[in-house]
Amino acid sequence: MTIRNLDALFKPRSIALVGGSRRDGSLGAVLARNLFHGGFEGPILPLHRKHESLEGVLAYPSVEALPLAPDLAIIATPPDSVPQLIADFAARGTRAAVVITAGFGEGGDSGGAGLRQQMLDAARPHLLRIVGPNCLGMMVPGLGINASFSHIAPLAGGLAFVTQSGAMVTAMLDWATPRGIGFSKIVSLGDKADVDFGDLLDYLAMDPETKSILLYVESIDHARKFMSAARIAARNKPVIVIKGGRFAEGAKAAASHTGALAGADAVYDAVFARAGMLRVYSLEELFDAAETLANYAAVSSTRSGDSRLAILTNGGGLGVLATDALIAEGGKLAELAPETIAALDQHLPATWSRGNPVDIIGDAPGSRYKAAMQALLHDPNTDAVLAMHCPVAIADPNEAAEAVIEAQAENEKNHHRPVFAAWVGEQAVGEARRLFTEHHLPHYPTPEQAVRAFMHLERYRHAQSLLMRVPPSVPESAAPDTALVRRLVAAAIGEGREWLNEAEAKQVLAAYGIPALLAEVVATPQEAGEAAARTGGPVALKILSRDITHKSDLGGVALDLEGAEAVEQAAEAMLKRIAKAAPEARLQGFTVQAMCRRPRAEELILGVVNDAQFGPVMLFGQGGTAVEVIKDKALALPPLDPVLAEAMMQQTRVDKLLQGYRDRPPADRQQIAACLIRLSQLIIDVAEITEVDINPLLADSEGVIALDARIRLDAAEAGKPNGAARLAIRPYPKALEQSFTLPGGQRIFLRPLRPDDAEALREGFRRMDPEDVRMRFFAQMREMSPAMAARLTQLDYNREMALAAFPAEGEERGGLGVVRLVADPDNQRAEFAITIRSDAKGRGLGRALMERIMDYAVKRGIGEIWGDVLADNARMLALCDDLGFERGRREDGIVHVRRRLRGALASD
Numbered sequence: 016m017t018i019r020n021l022d023a024l025f026k027p028r029s030i031a032l033v034g035g036s037r038r039d040g041s042l043g044a045v046l047a048r049n050l051f052h053g054g055f056e057g058p059i060l061p062l063h064r065k066h067e068s069l070e071g072v073l074a075y076p077s078v079e080a081l082p083l084a085p086d087l088a089i090i091a092t093p094p095d096s097v098p099q100l101i102a103d104f105a106a107r108g109t110r111a112a113v114v115i116t117a118g119f120g121e122g123g124d125s126g127g128a129g130l131r132q133q134m135l136d137a138a139r140p141h142l143l144r145i146v147g148p149n150c151l152g153m154m155v156p157g158l159g160i161n162a163s164f165s166h167i168a169p170l171a172g173g174l175a176f177v178t179q180s181g182a183m184v185t186a187m188l189d190w191a192t193p194r195g196i197g198f199s200k201i202v203s204l205g206d207k208a209d210v211d212f213g214d215l216l217d218y219l220a221m222d223p224e225t226k227s228i229l230l231y232v233e234s235i236d237h238a239r240k241f242m243s244a245a246r247i248a249a250r251n252k253p254v255i256v257i258k259g260g261r262f263a264e265g266a267k268a269a270a271s272h273t274g275a276l277a278g279a280d281a282v283y284d285a286v287f288a289r290a291g292m293l294r295v296y297s298l299e300e301l302f303d304a305a306e307t308l309a310n311y312a313a314v315s316s317t318r319s320g321d322s323r324l325a326i327l328t329n330g331g332g333l334g335v336l337a338t339d340a341l342i343a344e345g346g347k348l349a350e351l352a353p354e355t356i357a358a359l360d361q362h363l364p365a366t367w368s369r370g371n372p373v374d375i376i377g378d379a380p381g382s383r384y385k386a387a388m389q390a391l392l393h394d395p396n397t398d399a400v401l402a403m404h405c406p407v408a409i410a411d412p413n414e415a416a417e418a419v420i421e422a423q424a425e426n427e428k429n430h431h432r433p434v435f436a437a438w439v440g441e442q443a444v445g446e447a448r449r450l451f452t453e454h455h456l457p458h459y460p461t462p463e464q465a466v467r468a469f470m471h472l473e474r475y476r477h478a479q480s481l482l483m484r485v486p487p488s489v490p491e492s493a494a495p496d497t498a499l500v501r502r503l504v505a506a507a508i509g510e511g512r513e514w515l516n517e518a519e520a521k522q523v524l525a526a527y528g529i530p531a532l533l534a535e536v537v538a539t540p541q542e543a544g545e546a547a548a549r550t551g552g553p554v555a556l557k558i559l560s561r562d563i564t565h566k567s568d569l570g571g572v573a574l575d576l577e578g579a580e581a582v583e584q585a586a587e588a589m590l591k592r593i594a595k596a597a598p599e600a601r602l603q604g605f606t607v608q609a610m611c612r613r614p615r616a617e618e619l620i621l622g623v624v625n626d627a628q629f630g631p632v633m634l635f636g637q638g639g640t641a642v643e644v645i646k647d648k649a650l651a652l653p654p655l656d657p658v659l660a661e662a663m664m665q666q667t668r669v670d671k672l673l674q675g676y677r678d679r680p681p682a683d684r685q686q687i688a689a690c691l692i693r694l695s696q697l698i699i700d701v702a703e704i705t706e707v708d709i710n711p712l713l714a715d716s717e718g719v720i721a722l723d724a725r726i727r728l729d730a731a732e733a734g735k736p737n738g739a740a741r742l743a744i745r746p747y748p749k750a751l752e753q754s755f756t757l758p759g760g761q762r763i764f765l766r767p768l769r770p771d772d773a774e775a776l777r778e779g780f781r782r783m784d785p786e787d788v789r790m791r792f793f794a795q796m797r798e799m800s801p802a803m804a805a806r807l808t809q810l811d812y813n814r815e816m817a818l819a820a821f822p823a824e825g826e827e828r829g830g831l832g833v834v835r836l837v838a839d840p841d842n843q844r845a846e847f848a849i850t851i852r853s854d855a856k857g858r859g860l861g862r863a864l865m866e867r868i869m870d871y872a873v874k875r876g877i878g879e880i881w882g883d884v885l886a887d888n889a890r891m892l893a894l895c896d897d898l899g900f901e902r903g904r905r906e907d908g909i910v911h912v913r914r915r916l917r918g919a920l921a922s923d
Contacts (some may be wrong), residue, residue, distance in 0.1 A: 017240065017840035020144045021210070021218045023110035025155055025200060027086035030055065030162070031078075033062045033100060034091030034115070035069045045164040046091055046115065046152070053168065054159025060085055077103070084108035089152070089162045094118035097148070098133035105141035112138070113162055114147035119206060121149060131208055138209065150205025151181025156198055157224060163203070172197020173226030174305055175219045177212060179204050179233045180259065183298075190298060195452070196305075199224040213240040217840040220248035227305050230256040235286075238629045238743040242290060242652075243813045244840065249291030249482060250806075253308035253475065256292050257301050258283050282626045285650040289744070291482035293475045303464065304471040306457050311433040311472055322398035322473055323349035324466075325391045326372035329379045329415070330405035333439060334372030337401060337462035344470045355394040362386035377407045381418035388422035392432055399433040399472070401465050406443035416447035420454045433472060437465035483805045484658040485773045495693070496526040497700050504703045508730045514561050517606045520724035524709065527693045531721040534606035540586030544579035546607040553577050553610040556585050557723075558593055562600040564725075567640055569596045575610055582607065611713060611722060615679050617672050618711035619719075620648075621690060623698050625705045625729075630741035631698045635691060637669035638711040653695040654746040656770060660688035673714060680716040687714050699746050702738035705729040745813040751871070754823050758859045762823035765867065767816060768833065773804040775819075779830050780804075784853040790888045791850045793909075807835075814838050816871055820860060831855040834864035838877055845872055847882045849891075861891075865898055873916050881913035 032050055036043025051059055051070040060081055061069040068074050075081050078100065084107040090100055094116050101112060120128030131148070138145055146153060152163030156171040167188040174196065178184055181203040191198075199222065202215060212235060219225045228248060235241050248254050261280045287294045293308070295301050324341060326348070328334040341348060351359075351371050359373065362383065368374035373391065375383050384402065391400045402419045404412050416438065423434045436451055436458040438444040451458035459465040500523050507515050515523065521531040535546045536559060547554045558571035566572050570592035573585040586605055593600060620638035623631050633655060636648035649666035651659060664670045664687065675681035690712065698704055706727035713720050732738070739746050752766040768776070780788070780799040788796050810817055817835040831852050838845040847868060851861050872880050884891050886908045895902075895912045903911040 017214045017244070018218045019841050019843075020110040020142055021214065023086040024113075024144060024146065024153065024210075025218070025222075026158070027057065027111070027160070029058045029060065029083060029085040029087070030160070031060045031062060031081065031085035031088045031104070031109070032069070033088065035061050035063065037066060037069070042115070042164050043091055045166070046089070046162070049161040049163060049165065049168070050089065053154075053161035056159065058083070058085075078107055079103065081107065086110055087162075088112040089115070091115040094127060094130050094148070098130060098137050101134050101143065101145070102137035105138055105143040108141075109143060110141075111144045112146070113150070113153055114145055114205075114208075115150060115152055115164070116147075117149035119148045119208065121206065131206075135208060144214075145209040146202060147205040148208060151184050151203035153203065154198070154201040156201075163201075167192055169201055170195065170197035172199065173224070173309070174198050174229055175200040175202075175215075175222070175225040175227070176229045176231075177202045177204065177215045177219075178231035179207070180231060181205065183231045183259075187298060191302065194302075196302060199226075207236060211236055211241075213237055213244040214840075216241070216244035216248040216254070220244070220251045225252065227253045227255065227309055229301055229305060230254065230292075231259060232256055232283075233259045235628055239745065239813055242286070242743045243811050245290035245292060246482060246811055247814070249479070253305070253312045254290070254292045255295060255301060255304045255308065256287055257295050257297070258287075279626070281648070281650050282629060282632050285632060285652055286629055286743070288478050288481070289652045291478045293471060293478060295471070300467065300471075303457075303459065303468050304475075307433075307435075307468045307471050308475060310455060310457055312475065321347050322469075322476070323347045323396060324469055325349045325351070325394060325397040325400045326403070327384070327387050327391060327400060328372055328374055328403040328405070329377050329384075329407070329410065330403070331368070331372075331374045333403045333405055333437070333462050334368070334374055337403065337437070337466055338372055340463045340466040341469075344466060346466065346470055346473065349394065349397040351391075352394055352396050355390050355397075358390040358393075359387060362390070377405070378409045379415065380410060381414035384415045385418035385422050388419055388434075389425070392422065392426045392429075392434075397432070399435070399469055401435045401437065401462075401469065403437045403439065403462060403465070404444070404447070406440045412438055412440075412444050412447045413450065416450045420450060420456060423454075423456055433469070435459065435465045435468055437462050481659065481662055483802070483809060484656070484770060485801070485805050485808075486656040486658040486771045492528060492689070492693075495528060495696065495700070499526045500697070500701055504701060504728060505733070508703065508728055508733050512561060513728055513730075515726040515728065516559055516561070516603065517557065517724065520726040521721065523697070523704075523726055524721055524724055527697045529690050529693050529709070529721060530719055531724065532608050532611050534608035536604060536606055538604040540583045540590070540605075543586045543605045543607050544583035547576065547582040548579040550607065550609050554582060555608050555610055555722075556582055556589065557606045557608075558589055559603045559606055560593075560597075560600050561603070563593070563597060569593055611720060613713045613715055613717070613720070616713035616715035617669060617682060619669065619687065619714050620708070620710040621694055621712050622709060623653075623694060623704070623707040625741070629743040631705075631738070633663070633691065633695060635663045636667050642710060652743055654699060654742070654744065655692050655695040657685075657688055657692070658770075660691040663691065664688065682714040683716060683718050686719045687712075690719055699739050699742065700737055702732040702735035702741070703728045703730070704738065705732070745811070748812055748816075751816075751818065753867075755863065757863065761858060763831070763860070763863070764821045764823040765818050765864075766821075767812065768808050768810055768819050770805075770808050772819065772830075773801070773808045775830055776808060776833070777801070777804045779833075779850075779852050782852050782854060783850075787851075787853045787856075790885055790891070791848070793883075793885065814840070816868070818864060818868060818871070820855075820864060832860050832864055834868045836868050836872060836877075836880065838875070842875065842877060844879045844881060845877045847880050861894055862897070865894065869898070869914075869916065877916060879913055879915050881911065883909045883911055886910050 034043050035047035047070050061074040063074040066074055088104045088109050118127050119131035154161050156169045165185050169188055184203050219228050295304050326334055326337050349371055364376050375387050404415050438447045503519050518534045518536045521533050524531040537543045537546050553575045556573045557566055576582045576585055618639040620636050620642050622634040626632050633651045637645050647668045649663045651663045673682040708725040709721045711722050754764050756762050777799045815837040817833050819830040820832045821830050834849045836845045836847050900912040900914045
């Protein structure tokens, strides 16, 4: 379940309370006082076996005795009573419950876990939703609902806060209330027995009262559901997350470099970034980011490239601190245009800094602040401005603040550039800060906090750009030899092996188009010498053992060996070293491979590790023997495309080396990105592959080549058709590709839309008649914007599908038509839409597309599809009639059509 019946949680018409108390100081007394005195206008129905009333309201002895079925039940009774209460409320028609009580299996208690399951079993037949157990409760300030035992009542506002920890609610309210920060919804999830982060993100994404969403997360269940909901929410409004328990996972011995580098917290970084969220690390930062994004998220999302900050100050020291903070955070200082400097010369003293930071001298009055602000806000090289003030005896901080506010008001009409303020001090600047708050201008007590706020905007913009990426259309590469990989994997699993040997691992890479220096496997030192003679030239000799993870650590690698005799001697010596260092290791022999002479190449690491929550995670970074010391890495969730692969590379320090320096030309970045994408595809295709380590992958201007590789297998996955079900993000469903023939004989190739189809979609739009555009989009549109094309091609294949038709023969820009299906979060109903290019109409393509999207809906287990059709679109209405749709309500010239379906949910 996802959002079903959550309306009863957030918009109840009536509330029942079980567990209220008259005993001062008790949880039940606080809960009752908060609920009855919160301002809720509907009936509140207390249940109590001993008291006739609670908070002056008549109490009822049982659920059956209630005069009506409450929408929402608040329960704070002993745990063994809860399953029956849930059953009783569900039978009465209650649709949601908040279970405050603890004792449902925390700490591994089996008895409590049994009660938890009984509670869920009682709720499920009636679709009653449960928040908790073991939670502080929930609040909807706009409706006067305070169903919690918090000691502070929240103000109403536009922030939604969803937290796994009840203590975070009280801490946040204690911080927010004095600052006038209000909330639309506050939910303490507790143990997340039913309602979880994914459910609430789905609901809040479409909640008009919620402008921004704040999350406190300790763990995430149901990774794919969470990712779908998070990406939808982040497309609609800012989502800011703070992760607790960052270092709870202690360091464990890892079987590969990738496993050692991909810590749990780093995986969460990758998850939040891929979802388009902004991650922060403290409560203070959480609210700072919420204020910044509330004011400037929409402005920031329209920019491309790095934003450049101009700094305005009346004290040189503040400017230095702000600049240091900006550079340390990876930000960019704006280089002022000559015309901006000329404009500043006209209004500033001769002693001003004549550069950025713009030091307007300590005695600056408001008029000087305003003139400088106006010049900076008009500067073509400036994307945001930070105005700062240090209290001095000869300047009025309030006058300076008013000048900045006036300049910002003019800016909002013309340039819409973000403005931040840092009025440093305490007593002297209190009124100035109040003015900034009143005029919704983000302000901070220190230069460092203000710069951090600017960087929040930058990080958010970057995350949003990846969420709405439009990757380039690249030629199809040769199909991988998946059959060969599956044979190698099956043979190893059949032998009871957990790891492929080096030679097998390199065969797998080569089968997927990742260049690898292939190795020959031999059993004895003599055979190693013979292999070296066949290879010719210097060779690398490596020990082969399923028990040795890092060969070089034990002396299991010898390089630059010349001739059979030298190799044989090195192999004998290697056996002695290994026998001494790892006497229990089982040895299978050696691998021999030619030495690779690429002196100007950088050593990289590419890898995959399986995360317990989110499945396969990709890794990229600087490789070599010191990889775990350097720890220069980036993680990302698969599947990858060229934009995501490039973003991974840009997160690392080694990326600067790959761009070339001194006499070293740039490395072939496209080949590196291609290797990441192909590795991503490998783990999608082959379920048994659970870990991959390519270290080093040499990269230079000539291309890339893998010198060493390890691949780990999971026998439990054997026999599964592919590994896509493990992924937190459903990959491109290649199985839906098909060809068919229209009644007139034209062959059609049908496939799901991809992000790189954005330009093809725009081309197809250009070839539609204005009337056809109106029929499809219910409005006149001359052009499909790049942003709209991006949104229509950025599909979450777990929730939506768009099948595009192309001519099967010949090349033609743009598709012939697209049929789209968007399911609700519960996968119960889905809305369809269809577009046929004007010059492709009349061939039967519309019927063919509708039939295929209906077949898809049945396989996905969707119960009903529906759509809105303009009343004068006779052709589409006739097609819907033929396909068995029922015509429903008709309003404002639109006819609502629907058709019921039946099917079984596909596994992936």
